[in-house]
Structure formats: structure tokens, C-alpha cells
Amino acid sequence: MVTTLLLLGLLLAVAVGWVVVRGIGATNDLRQVAAEGAALKTAITDAELTRAGNIATRIADHADSARALTSDPVWRGFEILPWLGANFTAVREVAEVADDVASDALKPVVDVAADIDLSSVGLIDGAIDLAPFADIEPPLRAATASLSNAAARADRIDADATIEPLAEAIHELREAVTEASTVVGALHGASALLPTMLGGDAPRTYVVAMQNNAELRSSGGIVGALALIRADQGAITLVRNASTLGFPVRESSLDLSAPVRALFDEQPGRFIQNTTSVPDFTEAAPLIAEMWQSSFGETVDGVLAVDTVVAAHLLEATGPVTAGALSLDSENVVDVLLSEVYLTIPDQATQDAVFANASAALFGAALTAPPRELIGALAESADENRIRIWSAHPEEQELLGASSLGGALPQDPPDAATVGVLINDITGGKMDYYADADFTLAVGECRGEPITRVTVTWSNGAPADAAALPPLVTGNGWYGVPAGETRTLIAVYGPSGSELAADSRDGSEEPVQSTTLDGRPVVQHTVQLAPGADSTITVDFRGSGAGHALTELRHTPLIETFEITPEKLVCE
Template identity: 25%
Template structure:
């Protein structure tokens, strides 16, 4: 019994201990849950604070990226205007902004987000955007460093020209800086290309889009600067004396490259020293005794006009490099001297230069010529006010020599603008350059300064008017060009073209030298135009009409183009409409990335810029994924309208949804 009593007592004690342990465990679990709850709350608070901090950091990155891109845009604009002090300040601001963005991106809280897939792609995008931005800023810094080699006037780029001498030393000294800028731009492009294509939040996607728009601008700017600085010392006689033929074209009597060559000059450049040795009317140079050797397609197209033998028709091809080679053979045949290149300019180009040079007054006549009246004086009033040929010839020569004299003596109102205006004249082909040095010529072509018939495998168009009436009425001629292309699923296309040519020559008040009284049939202001339409090789003509009536079209080949040609006679106050339709076997490009339609449209340098329209019609089931600048969506299709003063290239991205 005792034993039993003891056992019972022990059992009671055990039960009591269990009760106490259970209460203790419950208390501990309760405390643990409370502790966990506190920890969760603390973690949540910490995460919230950290999250807010990270969000704040990311918003800061966004702000610095936007600030950097805004500064870059301002820097480009200032650099293109020659305002290099302002450009340097903007590039420095851009560099600081991108570096601030880079500092934020290196914070631990931000880098921790890299383990989250969506966040990772966005962080990588921001990182690459920042990297590209810093490289761009370094490029800008190098460009502005290059600008310090040149003198400045009121913060603008100022070329040193004094008494016919251009100081080429700064161009040589600036070359390393330009090369450094070019390298940084390439590195920026490489960083940009590494930006992920996955899901990006709108702000980062927008930043990518903006930088993607800015980088090509900078690349073009720096590439042009690099090639210019690479070749300019040689072009300016830094590596030996150069001699150039200067051709002055008259757009009132159209030729393919701009106009009849009415005057010429011989330009000598030696280590920066520039001298106009000779300036006269083109008739002062004899024609070659016999036709010179010309390219086969040039001879086939233009031998009937003696294009390979007479100066007045040497520039009937729209390919200025070919014209220049033929012209230089002309000169060598007659004078026995090999020249180093050709420079051409017309009255429109002259007016562009006068915009920077400022007005000038001719000593003999007291006439003031400026950018606003240069074209009118050279192509209209000169014929009215100076009916005597010799007097008129001297007047036109005085204008050209006065402009030239102001340039080579440095008497230019705005030298930085002069560089800009040279670029404008060259881009519109109112000036063009040719060099017998192959490397220099390739650079001129890459810059768009060579006036070449564009070699391309894309869809292509150029409309060329030439005066075959031996009068001066083309200043009154206007064109309206309407182009359409119906694309097909198999890659072919049906093109139609309407060219409305109107003659607005006044009915009275013009001398007969302008309106024409000659054996070629152009009388009383009649326009006798030889019209040529350049299209892709392999194009098949389907129909040709003049004012709705079927007509005969001549089909030729020049370079890599098919050419449709015919004469169009337009009386004063009238218009004529030429309509063509032609088949294009291959105009769409199919590859793994999608479908492309590319269209190159070249301009002829004329007085009155043609008004143009283009309509691109897609096959059923196709859609536009990428629309080029200038075109607008018109339902299922796309349309463009404007004026054509420069060569244009359009690239469409298409999708086949069938």
C-alpha cells in the first residue's frame, strides 16, 4: 500500500509538472509568435523603407538619364551651329548627369534587385543606358577639346582665313581629339546594342528610345568630322600643291547636274594658300578636237548631244563623278594639264554662301548682291539690265569674284555659319565636289557631297529635266511629281508616276536671249525639255502617256539604272502631264528579322523645288511595323507629301499577318 501511495504521489507530481510545462510551452509559443509578428512588422517596415529608398533611387536614375539626354540634345544643336563654348558646357552637364546615374546604380539596394527576373532586365537596361550616356559625354568632351584648337569669335567656331591663306594647322592638331571622340561613340553604340529586348517599364523604354534617336545623330556628326579632318589637310594642299577646276552652273538652262556651265575658274591650293588663277566664260576654252574616251553608258546616252566633245553638254549625266572625269579629260585634251578635281556651284549655292558672307556691293555697277537677290540678279535681272553680252559676262564674273574674294580674305560676317551654309549647298547638290584621289572621293561620296547617281538595290526614283531649247526659261519651270507603289506578297511591285510640268514664263517683258529665238525650236518662252526618269535596273515599262495620250518612250541604261526618256514641249502659261507605269520584279526584302521596303528618291538641283507625293499600298494581310519619317499612316497604307530639295531614303518595316 505504501508503494502504491508513493506511486500515486509521484504520479500526481508528474501530472502537476506536465501542467506547468504545458503552460510554459504555451507561453513560450505565444511569446515566439509575438516575436515573429514583431520581426515581420519590423521586416515589413524595413522593406518598405528600403523599397521606398530603392524606388527613390530608381526615380533618381530616371531623372539623371532624362537630364543627361536633354543636355546631349542641347550640345548637338550648339555644336552644329558652331557654338562650341555652349556645346562644351552642355556636354559637361550630360557627363555629370550620367555619372550620377551610374553612382546610384552601384548602390547595394539597387544591385540586389538583379535576382528578380523582370527587375533584372530593367536594371541591365538602365546600366547600359548609363554606360552609353557616359561614353557619349566623353565623346562630346573630346569634340569640344578639338574645338579649342581653333580660334573663336563670340563663342563660335572661327576659321582663320587671312589674305588668301587658310590655317590648316588647327585641323592637324585636332585630329587626335576627333579620333578619340569617334572611339567613344563606337563604344556608346556597343553599350546601347547590349540593352535587353525583354519587358521594360515605360520610363526605361522611353529613355532607350530617346537615346536611340540621339546616338545616330552623334555618330553622323562625329563620323563627318573624322573624315573631314582626315582629308582636309591634303585637299588644302598640305601634302603638295593642288589644282581644281571650278565650274559655275546656270540653272536657268538646266542640265542634269544643275545647269549649263557658263563660267569656269582654275583654283590653286598650296599648304592652305588659295588662289583663283583664272576666271572666264566657258567659251574661252576650246572644245576638244575629237570626242574623248567616255564610259560606255555615258557615250551611249549622250554622244548624240556631243556630250563627250563640247563643254555645253558635258554635264548631261546626273552622275557628277562621271561628268567630272569626262570634264577633266576635256581640259587635259585642250590645255595639256592634269587637274586634281572639280568643284561646282550654281546661283542657289551662291545665295546660301552670301547668307553667311553678308551683302556685297560691286564697284563697277554699284549693285548690291545678297542672299535674297543673288538668284534673281544672276538669272533674271542680268539679262534685262545688261543686254550686251560682254557687259553681262563681266557683271556675272564680278559677282563670282567678289564672293570668292570675300571668302579667301576672311571678310565673312559669320565664319561658323559659312561652314554650315557650305554644308547646306553640298547636301542639296547646289555645290558638288570631285577628287582624283580615290580615298578623298570615297569620303565625298559617303558624306553625300559628290553628287553621284546613288548606287542602290532598293526601289529608286530620280526625275531629271534638261533644257534642249537653248534658252533661259528654267527659272520659271515647276514640277509636281506623284509616285505610287502597289506592293505584292511575292516581293514585286507596280509603280505609277505622274509628272506635271508647268511653264510660268511671263508673256512679255523678257529679252529674246531668255525666251529663245533659235534654230532648236524654242521660241517665245517655249520649254523644250528632255525628261528622263531613273528607276531600278530591271524595271519593265507598261505604259507611257502625255496628257492622257499614249506616246513613245526611249528606254536606256545608265550606271545601275533603267532610264525612261522623252521630249516634252511646254508653252508659256501651260502645263503638260507625263504618266508612266512600270513593273518592279523585286522591291521587298525578306529576311529573318522581317520584311523591308526601301525607297531612295534623289533630287535634281533646280531653282523651284518640286512638290512631291508618294503613296505606298500594302498587300492584303500585311501591316506596317515601322514607318519612316515623313510618311503618315493612311488606313492600311502610307502617304508622304512635301518638297524635294535633298536626296531622301525611306525604310519601311512590314509584317505578313496572313
């Protein structure tokens, strides 16, 4: 008996030693995967593809080693232990995901990148060589599928059952895989769509709607100017600029969904300036296309929407440009186009001419920008949700609609959620140049019920003497708002399938507009503020979809990029 117990004790000691040694080795391997992952991203961004290939090989080696160290029978046996077992399972699952990502996604993407000469692919004399895209689409499609599967598996790892350092590592893995899935998915979408969308089969025309963030709308800003571009065999040309003054107010509204009418009445369907109040670009873009056709008699193949901050990112890639009497660079372009033009030029027609000159100069600079820098500028703009694309061709729109560039409302997976804040100015001026915002997010349970709380603090940061600003800035009281004050619609939407639990502004309840957007409850407040004033809206959602630890808050792109502050949920 004693011998048996000694033997069992010895075997247990050996087993513990075995998993400890292998666990330390696996942990070190996974740390190397994380460190090398950051280096790989930098190498690809810098177009150092030989170094990227070497890094990808090292990542694959470390991931394979971590998987091997955590997949033997002894390790799997420890997974059944109470409390500790979940940690062993999580380490194994993390290693498996990392190994699959490295072998099935990273290597194909690096191989694709190595086959492309970034010094020659891109806009060269206004044209893109479309030939390479047919070769890179299949491996990118496979990598996208692998990363999508890996992201789903990473989300299923039970981080809540593990010790804190491991739980943090699991969250980091999820973020890394999700980011990689988004980036590679965008690359695959580009490789599949660009050849036809850039006129590889037949010439294409697109309307570009330029959004002005000084007068906010759901997707970024009021449509301040438009342009028509033509793409033919990869060559892109600017056909014409158009002012919103050339689009008459429609006597009757175009078709709008019931939720859009509930929030904004008929405004998006009658005024081209207000089409971007529609939060879903798959609904907003056809309105722009139809209004363009009504005014110019031209059917277009798609619509692109960009905001003014995109110009700043482009100028980081191109360097300064001259537009008439203006000298624009990445540091001053936002201030010039969203403030100085209105302060120094009194009438809208002259302002529109300035904006047309600026857009033509920016477009010309983009066509001659170094490809790598241009791609980086566009990627940064897309990451900030400042670029939206819609195609009138259903097969292309299906791909776009599934990507972040499509501008559709997000679809929540079973184990994550998205909430959002839509901001629309109804002052009738350009006062949002002075606006400020603060966003916080809290998730958890109150009295056993899952809760997601969104808090928005909106501020009018205009100077005390803002009433003396030009009428085109203040709105001049045209819509019943005293000069210098702002009136803003702030809508907050909850997770899919949830319901409104509580809603207040500055601690008190008030009448609000409410509707449902694609299965999401929405409440909209009307906030009027004097210069220097602010107001805080707090909305709680409960039930299905609420309370997820993996909850993302999206908001209307503003001039500044604001961090979302996580808060601990405090139950009332």
C-alpha cells in the same frame, strides 16, 4: 498549391512593377537625350562650346542611365514575351545605341570643337591655318567609325514589331544618328583632306565649274562659267576666270559610260556646258579637267562644282557685295544672275563679263568672311547637294567618293534604298528660272510584291507671253522648241537591284529611253510644255530593293528647295 500560386503572383506583380518603374525612368532619360541633342546642335552651331560640353555630359548621363535601367535580367526576361517582348527589346537597343553615341562619338567631337578657336580658324586674309587639322583627325576618325556602327545598329532595330509611339521614336533615333554620322563624317573628311588639298605639301590648282540652275543639268545646271584657283600652304587665290565661249566643241566625244550615252548621246563628252548632265560627278569631273587641259594646257589637281544658290548662302555670311554696276545680296543674287542679267543684257559675251565680275566679287568676299558664318553657309549648301568635289589624286578621291561631297551615285545598304530624279533642259535657253516641281514617294506592297513609286509633276511657270522674252531666255526655237515653251528630259531611277514595274505620263504609256545606272533601272521621258502647263510622270519599281520603309528620294538641285511628299501606296 495556393501558397505557391500566391507567391508566383506576388513575384509577377513585383516584376511587372519593377519593369514599369524602370521603363518609365528609361523613357524619361531617352526623352531627355532627344531634347538635349537638339540643344547640343544649336550650341555647337553658335560656337558656345562650354555650354555644348555641359550638354554633352548631361546627354551621356541620361543615356547611361537608360542603358542601365533596361539591361538587368528582369528586363531581359520580359523580352521573350509574345507581342510585348519586341517593345522591351527595342527600348533596350535604343538605349544602348544612345549610350554608345554619347560616350564614343559626342564627347570626342565636343572635345575637338573645344580645342578649336572658331574665331581664328578659317579663311583669314585668304589663308587657312592647316596645323590644327592634324590634331583633330584621329578623334574625328574614331567618332565617325562609332557613329557609322551606331547607324547600322539603329537600322537593325525592328520598329515594325513595336507599338506606334515607340516605332516613331526609333525612326527619330535613326534620323538623328544618320544626320550625326553624315556631319561628323564630313568633318573627319575635311580634317584628313584639307591639309594636302589646300597645298600643305605642294601648291594645288583646281577648276571651279559654276552651274546655272536656269538651264538645268543632272547635278544642278549647265556649266555657265569657270574659274581656276590656286591653293598654297592654305592660301587661296583666284588665278583666272574663263567663259564657256573659250571651249570649242570637240569633234569627237571624250569617253563616256554606256548609260550616259544612252541618256544624253555624246553631248557631255563634246560640250563643256553639258558635262554636268552626267549624274555621277566622279565621271563628270574628269571630263571638265580634260577639257580645261585641252583649252589652256594646264593639268589641274581637281574640280569643284557649285550652283548659283550657293552664292545666296555665301552672301548670308558675307553681307552684300558690289560687282561692277551690280549690288548683290542674299535676297537678290539668284534673281539677278539667273534672270535679270538675261533680260537686260542682249549678248552672251557681255553676260559672261558680268558673271566673271560677280564670281570674283563673291570669291573675294568669301575669303574675308567670318569663319563661323562661312562654314555655316558652306554646310547649308552641301546639305542641299549644291557642292561637289573631285580630286585627281586617288588617295584623296577615295575619301571624297565615299562622302556626299563626292557626288557619286548613292550605294544602297541592305535595309534602306535611294531613288532619284534627274532633270536636264534641252530647250536651249534659260527657261528653268520659271520651272516648278512636285515630288512624291510611296512604298509598300502590291499583291505581295514590294513596290516603290516615284511621282514627278513638272511645270512651266513662265508667263503667258513668255514668247516675248529675250532669245537667250527662250532659246528662240534654235533646238526646235517654240519660244516660251520648254522641253525637258526627266529621268527617274529606282533602288539598286530593282526592276521597272510600271511607267506612265499623265496616266498613259509613251516611248521612253531606258538604261541601267550602277545597277539601278532608269527611264527618261521627254516633256514639252507650253507656259502654264504641267505634266506628271509616275514610275513603279519592284523586286529587290523596292518597298523599303527607309527610302530616300534625291533630285537635281533646283532654284527652290522642295519637300518630298510621302504618300500611301495605292495598288492599281
